[in-house]
Structure formats: C-alpha cells, structure tokens
Amino acid sequence: MSTIDILLPTYRRPAALAVTLTSLIAQTYRDFRIVISDQTEDSNPTATGEVQAVLRVLRAHGHTVEIHKHLPRRGIAEQRQFLLEQANAPYSLFIDDDLILEPDVVEKMLVAIQEERCGFVGCAFIGLSHIDRVHPDKHNIEFWDSPVQPEVVRHHTPQWERWRLHNGANIYHIQQKLGITSANPRKYRVTWVPACVMYDTAKLRELGGFNFWRELPPEHCGEDVLAQLRVMAVYGGCGILPSGVYHQELPTTISDRLIAADNVLNWGDIVFS
Structure with a gap:
C-alpha cells in the first residue's frame, strides 16, 4: 500500500489531463498511487495518445495507475466521493485535471500534514496570466506560527474573506514579496x-467525505468548500507557501454554478450534532 493516493477526477480534458499527469513524473516524493475517474460520456480521454504516453512513463517509474469510467454523472461531489471510496492510503491528495505541479509539491504537502496531524493541507493554484496584476489589498495573510488548530469559519465573517488570497496570482505575489x-x-x-x-483519509471519511452529494442536484459546485469546512472545524487545516501549483486557466467544465454546497447545506449542524 502506498502512503498517498492521488485522486484525480476528469471530464473532457485529455490534453490538460496529460499535462497534469506529466507534472507527477518528477515528484521528489515517489510513494504514491494514482486513481483517475473519468466521466466523459461520449469519448475516452484516458485512451488518447498523449495520456497513454504519460501513463506508460508513470508505470515505468513504479507507480500504480488505476482508471475508472464512472457514469452516470451525478455531480462533482459524487465524483469525489467515488474517488475517496477507492482510496486505501493514509493520505488522499485530490488534484484537478488542469494543474501543473512543481516537483516538490507532493513531498511538501506530506511533510506538512504529518507535522501538524491536521485534517488537510492545501497548495492553492496560481494563475500566472495575472502575474502583472498586483493587488496589495488582497495580501492580508495570517500565518500559523503555532501548531494548526481546529477552526470554525463561517460566511459573512472577516475570516471568510481569506478566500481572496487564492484569486489570480495573489499567492504568488505574497510569497515573492516575503521571500518564502x-x-x-x-x-x-x-x-x-x-x-x-x-486530506488525512480517515479524518475525511469520519466526517462523511463527500456523501452529501445525495442532498444536491447534479449541477452544483462548492463541494470542496463544504468538505474542508467540516474537516477544519474538527481537525484543522492550512495552506502552504510557496504553492508550487499552477492553473492551466481553461474554461470550467462545471458551467452551472448557481448552487454551492456550502450555501445550501447546514454544515455546522452536521458537524457538531
């Protein structure tokens, strides 16, 4: 059994998926398995030449790669729950199919979550098309100078405004300015x-994972927000700088974003009931 399962949902993005997978080849930490769940109905992105070429390299490097065709589509929360059900490693790293990871990202995340024994750690993606758009008013960052602790963050509070850190290239500008x-x-x-x-796999499962998908219509977003709010309230969570993760900045494959899981589900009562 590997230490980390990298769980990767994908939909209609063979080229972007190939780029993301390529960035896993040179990771400095190597004890991971990759599980891909594809929900493309009318084609098979994982069978394209570019994806297959990368998968052959990953397997030649000793990584197990599992590919699932997971249909019908019931929404991104159900897709993530399906992936979580495939995990058997102590840590589950969810990455989207439109990222580029620097070589030390996986190792850096594993070190952080083992140091803190918290519920999750994250490396926010950077949109480098915004590299020349500096917004100092969005650089109000709060560092954990003590061990990471559980924290309840609710809508319409000053703490909620931290989400702005992850817009555009804000995180990049902060780490450059502070020399991190x-x-x-x-x-x-x-x-x-x-x-x-x-995530710490056991902690995420204990708090229900993404099982709330049954309470949502197929078209929704915010599933990652809800899951992290739950985990952070009980076990704590944090971001890591430098990020080392870059967004390919493709159009979203979730076009209907009117229903956000963290808005329509009363997560606080679920956690503390």
Whole structure:
C-alpha cells in the first residue's frame, strides 16, 4: 500500500489531463498511487495518445495507475466521493485535471500534514496570466506560527474573506514579496483551498467525505468548500507557501454554478450534532 493516493477526477480534458499527469513524473516524493475517474460520456480521454504516453512513463517509474469510467454523472461531489471510496492510503491528495505541479509539491504537502496531524493541507493554484496584476489589498495573510488548530469559519465573517488570497496570482505575489521558498515553507490560515488538497483519509471519511452529494442536484459546485469546512472545524487545516501549483486557466467544465454546497447545506449542524 502506498502512503498517498492521488485522486484525480476528469471530464473532457485529455490534453490538460496529460499535462497534469506529466507534472507527477518528477515528484521528489515517489510513494504514491494514482486513481483517475473519468466521466466523459461520449469519448475516452484516458485512451488518447498523449495520456497513454504519460501513463506508460508513470508505470515505468513504479507507480500504480488505476482508471475508472464512472457514469452516470451525478455531480462533482459524487465524483469525489467515488474517488475517496477507492482510496486505501493514509493520505488522499485530490488534484484537478488542469494543474501543473512543481516537483516538490507532493513531498511538501506530506511533510506538512504529518507535522501538524491536521485534517488537510492545501497548495492553492496560481494563475500566472495575472502575474502583472498586483493587488496589495488582497495580501492580508495570517500565518500559523503555532501548531494548526481546529477552526470554525463561517460566511459573512472577516475570516471568510481569506478566500481572496487564492484569486489570480495573489499567492504568488505574497510569497515573492516575503521571500518564502521551499527551503523555509510557511503555513497559513484558510477558508478553503481549491484544486490541490491532501486530506488525512480517515479524518475525511469520519466526517462523511463527500456523501452529501445525495442532498444536491447534479449541477452544483462548492463541494470542496463544504468538505474542508467540516474537516477544519474538527481537525484543522492550512495552506502552504510557496504553492508550487499552477492553473492551466481553461474554461470550467462545471458551467452551472448557481448552487454551492456550502450555501445550501447546514454544515455546522452536521458537524457538531
């Protein structure tokens, strides 16, 4: 059994998926398995030449890769829950299919979650098309200078505004301004972290994972927000700088974003009941 299961949902993105998988080849931490769940109805992105070429390299490097065709589509929360059910490693790293990871990202996340024994750690993605758009008013970051602790963050509070840290290239500008490097990483307080999050698998499952998908219509978003709010309230969670994760900045495959899980489900009562 590997230490980490990398859980990767995908939909209609063969080229982007190939890029994301390529960035896993040179990771400095190597004890991981990859599980891909594809929900493309009318084609098979994982069978394309570019994806198959990368998968052959990953397998040649000793990584197990599992591919599931998971249909019908019932929404992204159900897709993530399906992936979580495939996990058997102590840590589950959810990454989206449109990212680029620097080589030390997986190792950095594992070190952080083992140091803190918290519920999750995340590396927020950076949109480098925004590299020349600096917004100092969005750089109000709160570092964890003590061990990461459970924290309840609710809508319409000052703490909720931390989400703005992860817009555009804000995180990149902060780490550049403060001279934060992989040799001396920093942990910081979050509302949630998008797209690249490592969970303690047992802790996420204990709090229900993404089983709330049954309470949502198929078209929804915010499933990662809700799951992280639950985990953070009981076990704590944090972001890590430098991030080392970059967004391919493709159009979203979830076009209907009117229903956000964290808005329509009363997560606080669920956690503390």
